[in-house]
Amino acid sequence: MFSILSPRTVDLAQAAGVLTEWFDVTTRAAMALLTEWSGQYDVPVEEVGRALLEVLQGCDTGCDPALVRQLENRLRVLPAELAAAGN
Numbered sequence: 001m002f003s004i005l006s007p008r009t010v011d012l013a014q015a016a017g018v019l020t021e022w023f024d025v026t027t028r029a030a031m032a033l034l035t036e037w038s039g040q041y042d043v044p045v046e047e048v049g050r051a052l053l054e055v056l057q058g059c060d061t062g063c064d065p066a067l068v069r070q071l072e073n074r075l076r077v078l079p080a081e082l083a084a085a086g087n
Contacts, residue, residue, distance in 0.1 A: 012049035018056055023078055037074065041067055 012034065019030035034052070038045040043064075048071070051063040055071050 011053055012046050015049035015052040018052070023082060025082065037071065041070060043067060
């Protein structure tokens with residue numbers, strides 16, 4: 001038996017996967033970051049995932065440009081934030 005994942009779910013999983021690879025965090029920590037950013041920017045977590053993929057892949061996914069810029073800025077400081085938190 002298999003389930004069909006929605007494109008939004010796939011985007012979210014890919015975004016979490018990229019965070020785990022690039023920033024050496026656990027999947028749980030990556031999802032926590034995506035959820036935190038979702039709350040901060042008042043958008044669904046799936047939208048954060050899609051926007052993050054736009055930032056990382058350099059392709060236009062139709063996300064709000066302001067959200068994309070905010071995530072670019074977050075990624076610039078993320079290594080320092082993780083180091084300060086002991087991750």
